[in-house]
């Protein structure tokens with residue numbers, strides 16, 4: 001922490017700051033410039049906070065140097081981490097050495113729709129299946145998801161296609177049941193700052209996909225991740241899904257710069273959701289290309305066998321030719337960037353995607 005003194009601060013003001021810091025066991029290093037004096041503090045940052053240094057006579061400003069988050073910070077762990085999703089022996093990596101495509105329907109609507117979407121996802125090269133059973137809709141009158149029936153359908157569709165599954169949990173009371181079906185728990189944008197839910201998913205013993213709050217800064221997002229990490233769960237993947245801005249032509253504004261910003265600040269993997277960012281299927285492939293190029297560790301994409309009939313987010317769901325384009329972009333661009341998981345040999349034939357158009 002650094003205390004910047006005002007140009008008119010007196011020696012007594014400086015001595016007072018030093019005495020307060022030393023009284024709580026800290027060290028204060030004074031450096032006098034021509035105009036200003038700055039005081040570098042070393043010691044326990046929480047005890048410095050309680051001193052209310054900004055209120056002391058002669059103090060102009062106080063700056064924090066170390067990150068407010070610890071466990072998720074790169075200061076804590078310099079090497080970027082990989083999160084493994086799925087049952088032992090069949091785990092899918094999300095991290096710096098892989099490129100992981102997660103795809104599936106926005107919502108689980110029926111067994112038929114979910115199985116078909118899972119086949120489409122796998123054919124496009126996805127290695128994890130997504131699908132919402134508990135939907136956090138803006139309107140209480142909109143389809144809220146199939147609940148536990150949806151969880152069962154999703155788990156069956158995942159198992160039938162050899163894909164681990166990720167699904168959203170919207171209420172801390174549902175964490176146990178969701179964790180009993182899902183391989184990864186998603187916390188959505190509307191719940192990013194729900195600390196009770198963050199603690200509950202931190203306790204659940206499953207990897208967590210933490211979406212960025214639609215009005216959250218990167219620091220607030222990493223502090224939310226810290227709540228999960230504090231419960232002893234560091235298997236956290238961050239997901240940039242667009243933020244609220246004044247621009248109405250897209251549902252949200254994809255903050256592509258958040259990817260390298262987060263990677264500089266945190267060791268956690270970060271993926272991009274171009275579907276919820278754009279809200280329009282014509283933008284999903286271009287934004288996916290941008291996400292791969294900027295260094296994201298994966299993508300989360302909505303697919304649907306019949307987007308026109310979708311009960312949730314149909315306009316942003318890919319199928320047919322759009323999905324083939326996405327598969328191609330993922331395969332080619334991630335391979336060009338030296339990421340594994342994009343090996344064309346290991347990617348199943350795209351025939352099933354063509355069939356679903």
Ligand code: PEP
Nearest residue numbers: 132188189190211241276
């Ligand atoms: C979702 O992924 O289905 C979803 C609701 O996303 P978000 O929380 O980003 O709106």
Ligand code: MN
Nearest residue numbers: 106276312313
């Ligand atoms: Mn959705």
